Structure formats: C-alpha cells, structure tokens
Amino acid sequence: MISQLSWKIGGQQGEGVESTDRIFSTALNRLGYYLYGYRHFSSRIKGGHTNNKIRISTKPIRAISDDLDILVAFDQESIDLNVHELRPGGVIVADAKFGPVIPDGVDARLFAVPITKIAEDLGTSLMKNMVASGASWALLGLPLEVLGKAVEEEFGRKGPAIVEKNIQAVKNGAEFVLEQAGGPLEDFKLEEADGKQKLFMIGNEAIGLGSVAAGCRLMSAYPITPASEIMEYLIKKLPKFGGTVVQTEDEIAAVTMAIGANYAGVRTMTASAGPGLSLMMEAIGLSGMTETPLVIINTQRGGPSTGLPTKQEQSDLNAMVYGTHGEIPKIVIAPASIEDCFYDMVEAFNLSEEYQVPVIVMTDLQLSLGKQSCEMLDFSKVEINRGKLVKETPPLEGHELFKRYELTEDGISPRVLPGAKGGLHHVTGVEHDEVGRPSENANNRRKMMDKRLGKLNGLQVRDALRIDAPHENPDLLVIGMGSTGGTIDAARTKLQEDGLTSNHITIRQIHPFPTEALTPYLQSAKRVVVIENNATAQLASQVKMYAGFGDKIKSLLKYDGNPFLPLEVYQACKGMSEDGNI
Known part of the structure; x- marks a missing residue:
C-alpha cells in the first residue's frame, strides 16, 4: 500500500473536468486524506485544454507532486500534454470514444473505458464526468458509497431522479473498469487515512471567511480572475450577517467606495488582481493621506496588461510597495497557507484601523485558487481591534474643530465617525493641518509627513x-x-x-x-x-x-x-x- 498518490483529469473547458475533480476530491476529503490541488485552465469560458491535479496523502502536504500516478483523459490532447508526468507503470483512464493512443516510449497502463457511451445510455453525455470518477475511484479500491455520498451532495438540489442517475453512472464506470483490470490495482491502494475532519477550500474562500469573522460587512469590487471567487463567496455569506457585496463599474469605483464606507465606520474591503490594482493607485494614496482604513486583496497573476490571467505569478510586489505616487505609510502582508488566508484577514482589518493606513493582502493564483486541506480554524483567536476610534469627544468651545489629524507621539491620531457629537472636522486629499483644513505651510507639511510616515516604526505583524x-x-x-x-x-x-x-x-x-x-x-x-x-x-x-x-x-x-x-x-x-x- 502507498501513503500518497497523484491524480489528474484533463479535457476541454466546459466538459465537466472541474465538477469531476470537485466530487472526486470531496469524497477523498470525507475519508480524511490530506489534499493539495492545482488547476490549469484557459482564460475563456468554454474550449481550450484544462486539467486539475490533486495530490492525495495520509500526511499534511502543501505542494503539487513532480509526477503523476493516474491520468483521466477526455481527449487525446490531454494524454499528449500530460503523459510526460506519468511515473513508470502509471495509469491512463481514457474515453474509448476518441481511440486513445499512448505515445511511443511511455511506460503506462491504458484503460479505454466507453465513458461517453455509458453516460449516453443513461440518458445524457453530461454524466460522463461521473462515469470517469467511478472508474478511477474503483481502481484505487476505495469505498464506492463514499463517492456516492459526494455525488448526492453535489446534485441533491436537482432532485432524487438526477441523483439516482449520476450514482448509477458512477457504478457503471466502476464496474466496467474493474472487469477490464481484474479488480482494484494493488500497487495503487492507499493506506487508510486518519479520518479526522478537515476543511477543504481554496484560499479565496478562506479570505472571504476571514473577512466575515473580522467584522467586514461590505465588499465593493469588480470581477477579475483570480479574485472573483472572493466576491462569489461573500455574495452568499454577507447578507446572513447584515452585510452586502456591491459590484461596481470598475476598480476605481470599488476602492473609493471602500474608502468612503470605512470612513463611515463600516469595515469594508475590495479585492482585485494586478490590472485592477493599477487602477486603484491614486485612491490608495487618498487612503494614506486622509488616514482612512482600507483593506485590499491583490491576487497576483501573470502580467503585464492582460498577460496570463489564469496562470501563476508573483510579479506585483514592487507595485504594491512602490505603486502610489508620493510617500504614504502602508502595510503589505503575504499569506502562505489556507490558514493564513483566514487569520491574516482578521489581522489586516485590525492593522488598518489601528494604524489608519491601507493594508494590502498579497496572494498568488496558486494560493487563491488551489484547493487544499486545512486544519479546523480556531475562531477563539479572532479579536477585533478598532484602534483609536473615539466614541465620545471632549467638549469643544465655540467654532473649534475636532483634531482628527492631531500630532501625537506615536503618529496615530484619534479617529471619529461622522455624526459623532463634537467630531466635526475637514477631510481632504490635499495636505492639511490637525483639524483637516488645507495647508501649504512648509512647517506643517514636514510635521504631517513625519507623523504619517512614523506610524509604522517597529511594526511587526504576526509571523512576519x-x-x-x-x-x-x-x-x-x-x-x-x-x-x-x-x-x-x-x-x-x-x-x-x-x-x-x-x-x-x-x-x-x-x-x-x-x-x-x-x-x-x-x-x-x-x-x-x-x-x-x-x-x-x-x-x-x-x-x-x-x-x-x-x-x-x-x-x-x-x-x-x-x-x-x-x-x-x-x-x-x-x-x-x-x-x-x-
């Protein structure tokens, strides 16, 4: 028996590759295995080669594997593009419909299964993903009822008749390949997992969950790969907590709306990728100058311009650190795991309000979209820190204004929400004095710059x-x-x-x-x-x-x-x- 195994499914986008991977990996998660996934896909809705790879292990893992044990192929292109990863003696489960051929010199076992025909015999070719799932699952010798339960969860909302047909597709695929192979493959049998409950999610989902736990109640954003799943997650979750998601007309509107909402006292975030971050730069400077909290998620992808919108890259670091014109204090943190994505969102909101600065949370496509096992999260670690948010202001005399930008020893001024008694002050993006009035006085400029830039002296985040x-x-x-x-x-x-x-x-x-x-x-x-x-x-x-x-x-x-x-x-x-x- 083996302690880990790598499985990949490939085909054309829109052919069911994603749902096959989702159901297959969900069932493995139910058994308690540790999983790490990587999704290769094209920047189009339908068509173009796509593949999903899962590494399965009895121990924690945080990387894709070098090689491949099982390849499930819906077309010959999937074999040609991915067969080089197969280890000697690896397995290909392919749809017999296209007449699969193993390239010369490749040491692999081919199981040609009439995947499409089995599905069509049950009523529709759409169920070929379930046939493929059943076939590859059966070769591993894993309990079929667990996969059936995952199918039921996936299609339950469509009614019992649909569930029944999909489960039958799984069974028929399993029966065919087991007859062809003479039973489960002994050299591919996985050791039993620990059975412990684990979360299984992508980084974007953990970011969304972390923002809800942190008290975020508004997300303003424009869809963009690979950040859109954060919006999609929060569209479902925020209304349950009295919050909402606003899809803006562009990233400029998204970030300025987030600044306005944070100024009003609502914990608000926005999320984007490199092109959107470029559009946000002037507004990030506004957040720094007005000392208004702001949390931005930047999910890096291949650039520049449209670049490689569905591919891995870490090339926005300089933009996040140096992108804004002028000089403002800002914080950039980089999660390194699914757990980090959750806990770092809580810290990002706290830091943004404590220091009254923009905080950019920097992920990359693999962390944002790669689905991974994650230990159960500890919500008792979530603490909210709103910094120097003043609830009651001291009485002001005559026409005196609140010193929103007061020169303090630590550089952090008291903050008040709009409408608070005694909290009247100016807010402007030009240089200003302690009450916010525009000022071009040289001495005032030096003091305000020193105040803002000194706020982060000695800052060290959790696990810097x-x-x-x-x-x-x-x-x-x-x-x-x-x-x-x-x-x-x-x-x-x-x-x-x-x-x-x-x-x-x-x-x-x-x-x-x-x-x-x-x-x-x-x-x-x-x-x-x-x-x-x-x-x-x-x-x-x-x-x-x-x-x-x-x-x-x-x-x-x-x-x-x-x-x-x-x-x-x-x-x-x-x-x-x-x-x-x-």
Whole structure:
C-alpha cells in the first residue's frame, strides 16, 4: 500500500473536468486524506485544454507532486500534454470514444473505458464526468458509497431522479473498469487515512471567511480572475450577517467606495488582481493621506496588461510597495497557507484601523485558487481591534474643530465617525493641518509627513517571518513567499538526503520589510537562495536593499505561468550549494 498518490483529469473547458475533480476530491476529503490541488485552465469560458491535479496523502502536504500516478483523459490532447508526468507503470483512464493512443516510449497502463457511451445510455453525455470518477475511484479500491455520498451532495438540489442517475453512472464506470483490470490495482491502494475532519477550500474562500469573522460587512469590487471567487463567496455569506457585496463599474469605483464606507465606520474591503490594482493607485494614496482604513486583496497573476490571467505569478510586489505616487505609510502582508488566508484577514482589518493606513493582502493564483486541506480554524483567536476610534469627544468651545489629524507621539491620531457629537472636522486629499483644513505651510507639511510616515516604526505583524531553522550555519538558507513554502520544504527533504543542510524562511511581512528579524539568518547561512515566480527577482531585491548580503544571495526564478515543482527547487538549490556540484 502507498501513503500518497497523484491524480489528474484533463479535457476541454466546459466538459465537466472541474465538477469531476470537485466530487472526486470531496469524497477523498470525507475519508480524511490530506489534499493539495492545482488547476490549469484557459482564460475563456468554454474550449481550450484544462486539467486539475490533486495530490492525495495520509500526511499534511502543501505542494503539487513532480509526477503523476493516474491520468483521466477526455481527449487525446490531454494524454499528449500530460503523459510526460506519468511515473513508470502509471495509469491512463481514457474515453474509448476518441481511440486513445499512448505515445511511443511511455511506460503506462491504458484503460479505454466507453465513458461517453455509458453516460449516453443513461440518458445524457453530461454524466460522463461521473462515469470517469467511478472508474478511477474503483481502481484505487476505495469505498464506492463514499463517492456516492459526494455525488448526492453535489446534485441533491436537482432532485432524487438526477441523483439516482449520476450514482448509477458512477457504478457503471466502476464496474466496467474493474472487469477490464481484474479488480482494484494493488500497487495503487492507499493506506487508510486518519479520518479526522478537515476543511477543504481554496484560499479565496478562506479570505472571504476571514473577512466575515473580522467584522467586514461590505465588499465593493469588480470581477477579475483570480479574485472573483472572493466576491462569489461573500455574495452568499454577507447578507446572513447584515452585510452586502456591491459590484461596481470598475476598480476605481470599488476602492473609493471602500474608502468612503470605512470612513463611515463600516469595515469594508475590495479585492482585485494586478490590472485592477493599477487602477486603484491614486485612491490608495487618498487612503494614506486622509488616514482612512482600507483593506485590499491583490491576487497576483501573470502580467503585464492582460498577460496570463489564469496562470501563476508573483510579479506585483514592487507595485504594491512602490505603486502610489508620493510617500504614504502602508502595510503589505503575504499569506502562505489556507490558514493564513483566514487569520491574516482578521489581522489586516485590525492593522488598518489601528494604524489608519491601507493594508494590502498579497496572494498568488496558486494560493487563491488551489484547493487544499486545512486544519479546523480556531475562531477563539479572532479579536477585533478598532484602534483609536473615539466614541465620545471632549467638549469643544465655540467654532473649534475636532483634531482628527492631531500630532501625537506615536503618529496615530484619534479617529471619529461622522455624526459623532463634537467630531466635526475637514477631510481632504490635499495636505492639511490637525483639524483637516488645507495647508501649504512648509512647517506643517514636514510635521504631517513625519507623523504619517512614523506610524509604522517597529511594526511587526504576526509571523512576519515563518522560520524553520534547525541548523546554526546551514549550507543554504532558502527564502520564499506566498504559495512556495510547501514546495521548498519538499525540496529540502531531498537536499537533506544528499547531506546538505538548509534552513527555510517564508517572508510574510513584505512592507515594512522585517530587516532586523531576517538579518541573523542571512549572516549565518553559507548561501542564500530566494525563490519567486517573477522575472526580475523582486523579493530578492527587497532582501538586498534592506538587509544586504548581496554577495551570497542567488535567485531561482520561474515566470512561465506554472508554479514551482519540488524537483525543480531541489535541483537548482543543489546546484547553488557551496561546492557547486549538481
């Protein structure tokens, strides 16, 4: 029996690939397996090759696998494009309709199943995804009733007749392939899972759930890949808590609406990707100048312009840190797991109100859309901090105004909601004095700039650096951000087998940069490798700029639209080790 396995389904978009993956993985989650998924899809509604890959394990995992055990193919293109991943002796379950052919030199077992015909015999070819699910599930020797339960949950709203037909499609697919194979494949049988209850979600869903827990009651946004699922999640959830989602006409309207709502006292967020973030830049400056809380989610994708809207990249770092004109304080944090996506949303809202600054939560497509197992979330950890929000203002004399931008020792001024007695003040995007009146006085300008820019001195967010450093003087220090952490850890296991010691740091506080915390680890390592999905080494540049050590830092970059594989990281890190041997 084996402890982990990799399964992939491929076909044309609109052919049922997504629903097959969803039902198959949901059933595995019910059994208690740990799962990590990656979705490859095109930027169109229907047509174009798509595939979903799931890594299944009895232990926690946070990376896709290098190879593939089972490929389910709805067309020959799916075989041709993905067969190179199959390990020797791997399995292809293909629709007999298109006459599947295994390319020369590939060591694989082919099971040609009349997937479409079985579905059509039951009434409609639309059920071929269920036939494929049943066939591949049966080869693993897993209990069919668990898959049936997942089918029932998927189609229950359509009535018992539809559920019955889909379950029958699963059974017929299973029976056909088991007869062809002579029973379940012994070398593909998974060890029993621990059976513990786990959440199974994409990062965008965790972001949505975290924002609700944080007290967000309004989301203003414009749909864009790969951020749209946050809107879709909150459209269903926020009304249950007295909140709502407003789909605006563009990202400029979305961010300015969020600023206005936050000024009025409602915790509000917006979410977008690189192109939308570009449109928001002027308004982010408005948030910084007026010291109005603002939370933005930026789900990175391939750029520039429309770029690769459905592919992995981490190339917006510089835009998030430096994009606004002028100089304002802002916070940029980067979740590295599904759990982070939840807890970081609570922290983002708290930080935004505590420091009265824009907070950008930076994810990437793999973290945002890759479905993963997640330990049960602890809602007792959720605490709300609204900072210096003044409920009662001291009595004011005559025409005196409230000092909304008061010069304080920590740079953070008292904040009041509109309509509060004694809270009258000006609000403007031009430079202003303590009560908000426009002012071009040079002395006032210097004081206000120092006040705003000094607010974040010494800031350190929760787990600013996620550190796994078992070695005092490692051969390598591997640094990453976002979704790369699990892949790096998988590569480090192989490095350890080769006798190379390594430490691993995931940088989660992107700005202000945690220089002081990172420096000792840079000093102690013989070599430093910074891993990121972009072409210009943006994270490595931050490390060199703020902490130095440029002479020992090397970059591993990938910008072809795909996430890193553990083998790629292992081979590159081994090549960059002290002796240079590969």
